[in-house]
Amino acid sequence: MNQQPTLNRRRFLWNSAATSVAVLTAPTALSLLAAPQQAAAAPAGGPAQALAFVDSYTTNTPADLTPEGNAAVRILGGMSRIWHTGGAWNTGSPLMADILRANVRYCVRVTTQRTAAQAREAFVYDRQHQSYAVIAGLGPLADLYRTGARAVTSITTAPDSTPPAKVDDAVPAGAPAGSALGPGAVDSELGQVVTLVNTLRGPYASGNPSKYAYQYPRPWRLNADSAVVDTGATDAFGLPVYASDVVVAPQLLRQRNTSPVDDGGFVSGHTNAFHLAALALAYAVPERFQELIARAFELSHTRITAGMHSPLDVIGGRTLATALAAATLADPRNAALKAAARGQAAAYFRSKTGSTADTLHAYAHRAGAAEDPYADRAANAEQVTPKLTYVLRRAGRDVPMTVPKGAEVLLETRLPYLDAAQRREVLRTTALPSGYVLLDGPEMWGRLNLFAAADGYGAFERDVTVELNAADGGFSAADAWRNDIAGPGGLTKRGTGTLTLTGTNRYAGTTVVADGVLVAGSRDALGRGAVQVRGGTLRVDAERGAVRVRGDYLQSAGTRLELTLHQHRGPALAVEGRVTLGRDAQLVLRLSDACELGDDVVLPVIDGRTLQGGFGSVTVDADGYRATPLYTHSGLSVRLTRC
Incomplete structure (x- = not known):
């Protein structure tokens, strides 16, 4: 369940005939890639330079889909070097055909080799509230969190075949009074933490403007050569049939959007939501920082397993979420909230576990792999590392990493003994190398490796x-x-x-x-x-x-x-x-x-x-x-x- 606003196609679809909305072209994106990382005064008579994302993230709304006017569309500009957006949802064209072919073929391989259990899992995390799904990354603290936050879900299992209608998460019958979906209830014992999660997933956190801006189709609408082929036929559910070898999980066939113009693939909204919720919880509960990051990566991969998204979509969703989380946490208006959330989480878990500031970390890692899927750091790293780049190949010159303005706030509670400059250096020295086209976009948010950064310099x-x-x-x-x-x-x-x-x-x-x-x-x-x-x-x-x-x-x-x-x-x-x-x-x-x-x-x-x-x-x-x-x-x- 994406739980993000549906946009009006007539108002926001990029169209080459439109005069009120600029069309993103390859030269525009390339010029943006050369933009400086932070705001600076424009030279006399010269154009104004873009504000840093953390200073302009509130422009991520449907009102403007141009890279000049929407900060989210701008920082995802690496996609415009791979894919040229057309005048309609099905008229785009490849700029890097090898990457786009590899992107779809990866989806074909994953979805055709998927087990029945993986299909059911993909259904659960498609339909379950994303913020709730992330809670499992808390390991031994997860049940305590669910109780303290009064967080519930009605989606815990999946049918073996296609449900007869749309399935949405809801507060289940018999749940304790005051229970809430997603991260929980704002008036609960962990209400400040809940509010922090909701704030990071607030009104400027949607991936939909970028979906409309880039109009890259979902993988099940593409063939192996990354072209849309509409057969003109309809399936048993009345949906158009596309000549694609990507196999959507059978449980999700009726959950698909029937309007392709309102259903772009890039970026993955679920991935964006998973990572935003994980980073909010990681800020409040840094004792499980790395495990929550691993959880977000694993959940995001189910979007590919489901057949609903491609690796490029997932990378874009993670990149967007990283920038949005940093911007929201760095926003002075949220300073009191983030401090309150961290303090509330620490006090609550110490009280419930009988631990102290010095022993809570050990309690949070007391379970073995049989009880805590994220207990093994090496296994977490093995799971996360290939998903940082997926099908992207490295090419081009080596460009030094410039840490985006404000990104250091993401490590504020995980490395509290370092100052801001030191945390930036940790991010810089653990970042991915340059040369991955989608990660090398403006401000380089995609190159940040928060999993590695949690382990210091x-x-x-x-x-x-x-x-x-x-x-x-x-x-x-x-x-x-x-x-x-x-x-x-x-x-x-x-x-x-x-x-x-x-x-x-x-x-x-x-x-x-x-x-x-x-x-x-x-x-x-x-x-x-x-x-x-x-x-x-x-x-x-x-x-x-x-x-x-x-x-x-x-x-x-x-x-x-x-x-x-x-x-x-x-x-x-x-x-x-x-x-x-x-x-x-x-x-x-x-x-x-x-x-x-x-x-x-x-x-x-x-x-x-x-x-x-x-x-x-x-x-x-x-x-x-x-x-x-x-x-x-x-x-x-x-x-x-x-x-």
Whole structure:
């Protein structure tokens, strides 16, 4: 159920004969692609430049379908390089025929290989309110949300064949008083969160203006060469028959729009709605940020499985939703609402689960894959990654990413310890590369990869200083960056909180622990530069081989190194350069659960080119063992003796 206003074709159809509405042509779109990312003063006598989307998103209405007058149509301008809009719904023509052929053939392959269960699933998410469908991304918090928001649906199963009439979601009989469709009731315990979802899906959030602007048909009206072929016949339901190999799910045959002029494919309205609802909930419940993004991608893919939309439609819907969510959240008029929604969600879930700001994340991830389909981050990434580009091929020159104005607000609650400039850098360094024509539209909204951005920086292009403080709770107290971080810069960790690095990192600069705790959770977590522990604690815990320091290792007096020993023969910390240990530096050894020791064993701990100094204390965090350090000119072993 699209739940967006139906437009009047006579008023809004782009037509080459019309004089009141400009026709989008390839040159117009190409000129827009060269437009700057943010508003700027026009030169004397020159044309005014387009306002940034976040400053003009309220122009996304049926009143203007031109890229000059409608911000949504403008930022989707990459489509005008692929498809030339005709004077009627069936007179458009390909500009990149290979992409359009691949687009429809993908739909043919998916819909002809679809299982009966997938067809039923596609029906459910076609007919169910999109905001309700997204709630499942909350995992262990989903049922609590539905109860607190009084969110309900009547669409939970699908028939095996075609229903006799249209099916719409409704409050089911017997639902608790005050229940509501979609995200729930605005007067519920989670009313502010509900209002935030509804606001992001507000009056300027429709994909319909773009549908009318681009007039790209739905896949079941296209043949494999992306041409409309109307056979002139009608099917058993009185609908026109098109010569298409795309097979619509049988449950949805009567749910189709019978008016092709009012039923464009680009962009997918359901996809737009799924991502808007997911981003609203992710802002209010950032403990499930990445899982909600994965849920939106999975739901959006059912539009292709259903035969109702193509990959280009889905990519366009996601791109539009990303921009709309950022614009709405960045709008000063919504500042109080978004803060209230975040605060209400945090208080509600902590109260219902008995958790705190520091333990709610763990509760939200306590279930395994059998109960929570999004419990496995690697599986989520495997599901999301190919859907970022689908059938698009990469070509052309490499264009540096410019993060759209205001996009940083999307990470405001997920990375609260970073400032706006740092969040923009996270978005920039995790963005998709250039060269995907539909993603390279004005402002580059399509290149943002929010799933990856939730895992922190993708590169340190310059030295990065990050401060996490335990007293602030939540992600500000402890967070993990899971991306593989590249770049010439280094990292300085400040504050009393804990930051964990788990990627295969290649950044070249120095890693400095100034305060708090930095955890090296993978073999190459510390990059390729020197490591300096000048305050706080460096915690090393890599299950697969020694954590490597490619440069020198310096540990100042009074600081702490914690090493977890696993069942491998090499040292826990392998240093390619010099090891310098300050007076009163501490070493604490921990034993992994799989590490079985005898009564008296010598374990290699640190290996370097040379070693200078020594630890003031060496202890083992295991009952019944005493640690004795054994130094050489290049490293340290420890004798563990059972007391």
